[in-house]
Structures are given as C-alpha cells and as structure tokens.
Amino acid sequence: MAEATHEHQEHHHEIDPKLFVRTFMWLTLLMGLTIGAAIMGERIAESNQSALLSYAANAIALTIACWKATLVILNFMGVKQASRLTQVYAAMGFIWVTLMGIVICDYATRHWEPEASWEKVPPSPNTQIQGPRMDNPFAVEGH
Amino acid sequence: MAAHAPTHGHQEGQDEVFHQYKDLGQQNESYIVGMWAFLVTEVMFFGALFCMYMLYRWQHQEEFYKIHRTLSIGWGGVNTFVLLVSSFSMAMAVYFAQQKKRKQQQMALAFTCLCAFGFLFVKIVFEWTGKFQHGLLPGPAFTWGYEGMDPVAASADPSVAQLFYSLYFAMTGLHGIHVVVGILVIAALMFMTWKKYPQVESYIPTEMVGLYWHFVDLVWIFLYPLFYLIPQ
Numbered sequence: 278m279a280e281a282t283h284e285h286q287e288h289h290h291e292i293d294p295k296l297f298v299r300t301f302m303w304l305t306l307l308m309g310l311t312i313g314a315a316i317m318g319e320r321i322a323e324s325n326q327s328a329l330l331s332y333a334a335n336a337i338a339l340t341i342a343c344w345k346a347t348l349v350i351l352n353f354m355g356v357k358q359a360s361r362l363t364q365v366y367a368a369m370g371f372i373w374v375t376l377m378g379i380v381i382c383d384y385a386t387r388h389w390e391p392e393a394s395w396e397k398v399p400p401s402p403n404t405q406i407q408g409p410r411m412d413n414p415f416a417v418e419g420h
Numbered sequence: 421m422a423a424h425a426p427t428h429g430h431q432e433g434q435d436e437v438f439h440q441y442k443d444l445g446q447q448n449e450s451y452i453v454g455m456w457a458f459l460v461t462e463v464m465f466f467g468a469l470f471c472m473y474m475l476y477r478w479q480h481q482e483e484f485y486k487i488h489r490t491l492s493i494g495w496g497g498v499n500t501f502v503l504l505v506s507s508f509s510m511a512m513a514v515y516f517a518q519q520k521k522r523k524q525q526q527m528a529l530a531f532t533c534l535c536a537f538g539f540l541f542v543k544i545v546f547e548w549t550g551k552f553q554h555g556l557l558p559g560p561a562f563t564w565g566y567e568g569m570d571p572v573a574a575s576a577d578p579s580v581a582q583l584f585y586s587l588y589f590a591m592t593g594l595h596g597i598h599v600v601v602g603i604l605v606i607a608a609l610m611f612m613t614w615k616k617y618p619q620v621e622s623y624i625p626t627e628m629v630g631l632y633w634h635f636v637d638l639v640w641i642f643l644y645p646l647f648y649l650i651p652q
Contacts, residue, residue: 291518292511301508308500312493315649338645345641353511354634355627360449366456370463374470381471385478 292355300352304345311341435622448624455628459635462598466639469594473587473646480583486576487584488650490556490569495546496648499539500640506535507637514630517623522613525626529610532633536603543596551585558586588647595643598636605629 318334351357356367441447477484513528555563562585564578609629612620619625 292515294512294515297508297511297515300511301504304504304507305501308497308504311645311649312497315493315645338649342642342645346638349507349634349638349641353507353637354631355514359452362449363452363456366453366460370460370467373460373464374467377467377471378474381475384475389479 292352292358296352300348303348307341307345307348311338314338314341435624436618448622451624451628452631455631459631462635466591466594469587469591470642470646473591476583476587477646477650480577480580483576483580484584485650486573487581488647489573490551491588491648492547493648495542496644499542500644502535502539502542503637503640506532506539507634509535510630510633514623514627517626520623526610526613529606529613529626533603533606533610536599536606540596540599543592556581556585558582558589591643592647595636595639598639602629602633602636605632 314334314337318330318337322330322334350367354367356364359367435444435448437444437447441450509528509531513525513532516522516525516528551557554566554569555561562578562582564576564581565574606629609620609625612625
C-alpha cells in the first residue's frame with residue numbers, strides 16, 4: 278500500500294467560474310435559437326407546406342438540443358477535465374441510447390398490429406371535430 | 421462512504437483517504453465514476469422512453485403536431501430557462517465546495533432549490549392544472565375538446581391525443597419526480613453542510629449531487645424541443 282501522505286494534493290480540477298458563465302450564456306442563446314427556429318419553421322411550413330422544411334426544422338431543433346447537452350456534460354458536469362475512466366462512463370449511456378435508437382428503427386419500418394384493447398375516445402360535445410379519424414391509432418397508413 | 425477509520429493520515433483541512441484507495445485522487449475518481457454508473461442507468465431509463473416517444477411520433481407525425489399545439493411553448497421555455505439557471509447555480513455550488521467557501525456554497529445550493537421549486541410551480545400550476553381541468557389526463561375521463569381550444573388541435577384524432585398525453589404525462593411526470601428527489605437531496609446536503617457533518621467536508625458529495633442535478637436538466641433539454649416544439 279502506498280505510504281500515508283500528509284501533503285494536501287490537488288485531486289480535483291477546479292474550473293474557472295467564468296467558464297460556467299460563458300456556458301450559461303451559450304445555453305440561453307441556444308435555447309432562444311431553438312424556439313426561434315421552431316416558430317419560424319412553423320410559419321414557413323404553414324405557407325409552403327413543405328415536408329423538407331419540416332424535416333430540416335426537426336434536425337435543427339435536435340442538433341441544438343445535442344449541442345446544449347454536450348455543453349452541460351463537458352462544462353457543468355466537468356467531464357472535459359475528468360479522468361479517461363470517467364469520460365468513458367459518461368459516454369457509455371449516450372452510446373447505448375444511440376444504439377437503441379438505431380435498433381428501434383426496426384419497429385418504425387415494420388407493420389404494427391392493431392391493439393384491440395385501446396379504447397376509442399369519443400369526441401367532446403364542446404368542439405366540432407374535423408379532419409380524418411383513424412379507426413386504429415396504431416395502424417400504419419398504406420399497409 | 422465508509423465509516424471506518426482511514427489508514428492514511430488525516431490532517432485538519434485535508435480530505436480523508438480510506439484504506440482501499442491508493443491516494444485521494446483515486447478515491448475521488450471512484451466516487452465520481454460510481455455516480456456516473458448510476459447516471460448511465462438513468463440515461464437508459466429515460467432513453468427507452470424517448471425511443472418510445474420517437475416511435476409513436478414517427479407513426480403519427482401529423483396528429484402529434486396538431487395535438488402539441490395545446491402545450492404552451494412560453495411556459496415550457498420559462499421552465500427551460502429556470503433549469504438552466506439552476507444548473508449554473510449548482511455548478512457554482514460545486515466550485516464553492518472545492519474552495520471550501522461554505523456560506524457561498526449554501527447560498528448557491530439554496531438558489532438551486534428555489535429554481536427547482538419554481539420549475540415545479542410553473543409545471544403544476546400553469547401547465548398541468550389546466551390540462552386536468554380540460555380532461556386531458558389519460559384514462560376513463562379523458563375528453564378531447566374544450567371551449568377555446570386551438571381549432572387545429574381540435575381536429576386531431578382523440579385516440580392519438582390520448583396517446584400523446586399518456587407519453588407527455590409519463591415523461592414529464594417522471595422528470596418531475598426526479599426534480600422532487602433532487603430537491604430532497606440538495607436539502608439534505610445543505611443540512612449536513614450546515615451541521616458540519618464530516619461526510620460532507622469534502623467537495624465530492626456536492627459534486628455528486630451536482631452531477632445528478634445536471635442530468636435532470638439534460639433530460640428537460642431534450643423533452644422541451646421534442647414535446648413543445650414539434651414542427652409541422
């Protein structure tokens with residue numbers, strides 16, 4: 278076993294608080310960008326009815342969310358200055374989610390069997406329901 | 421942490437090193453890695469729910485768009501900002517703990533708690549209460565359509581609306597429970613720091629609580645755009 282040591286060792290990486298302030302500013306800015314992009318995307322899509330714009334808006338919103346998450350993980354959670362072992366553990370969960378997301382695409386591309394037990398919700402007398410109604414909310418159109 | 425006496429020396433003002441660790445660095449690293457191991461399970465927990473949400477949204481993109489218009493982007497944005505501020509104050513609390521500045525640490529932790537209460541207040545009072553009153557809680561009493569409802573949302577399939585709100589309440593409810601647990605843990609940390617418990621003399625307990633709190637913020641960072649900002 279190592280000899281007992283009485284020297285105070287710096288075993289933590291002290292992060293400059295200015296980094297926290299900068300990170301917070303960036304997070305707030307990105308939050309504003311996300312909301313702005315969503316509202317603008319909605320207005321453009323309403324006028325153009327473009328599926329491409331819808332996908333682009335989705336991609337932008339999720340990209341910004343991932344960017345914010347990365348900032349929180351690296352700076353607020355201190356993973357940037359942490360040991361390699363800590364970084365591996367931090368990455369593991371998100372790698373797993375990514376893999377699960379890829380695997381779940383299998384469900385997305387297959388026909389779903391209708392669930393007989395799902396109860397249909399009657400329309401409320403308060404509003405006139407318009408638009409298409411699905412007999413089975415789990416049925417995939419076109420299959 | 422172990423309650424037995426360390427074999428390494430412990431001087432006043434220095435953190436204890438327990439016998440199974442080579443040095444303080446290894447001890448601290450093991451605590452942080454242990455906390456991350458727990459957070460990995462939380463990522464799996466929420467990750468599975470997010471994948472489930474993405475699947476149903478994929479299948480009902482148009483309906484989900486219509487239904488999400490009943491959610492308030494404004495209040496969701498306020499909650500996002502509140503959690504970001506709380507994350508910042510939590511990071512500062514960890515910094516003050518490292519500096520052994522107890523008073524500033526306590527103030528930062530108290531502010532984090534305050535933000536957490538603010539988040540829950542907005543969520544319960546301004547978001548959920550209205551939804552309960554409009555019959556949007558999934559179950560036998562679920563009704564789709566109330567006076568003053570967004571006409572585009574009203575045109576959505578009520579069955580898909582119930583599905584949407586099942587996902588909404590499940591995920592935001594679970595997140596809310598995590599916020600409540602975070603409040604309790606931060607309060608316990610504040611109490612133990614106030615009473616000068618030896619277990620919280622080191623900055624590590626504060627850092628571990630901080631990691632949990634930042635994770636709670638992370639979940640909301642994804643929840644908000646996925647539920648509230650669905651594009652057409």
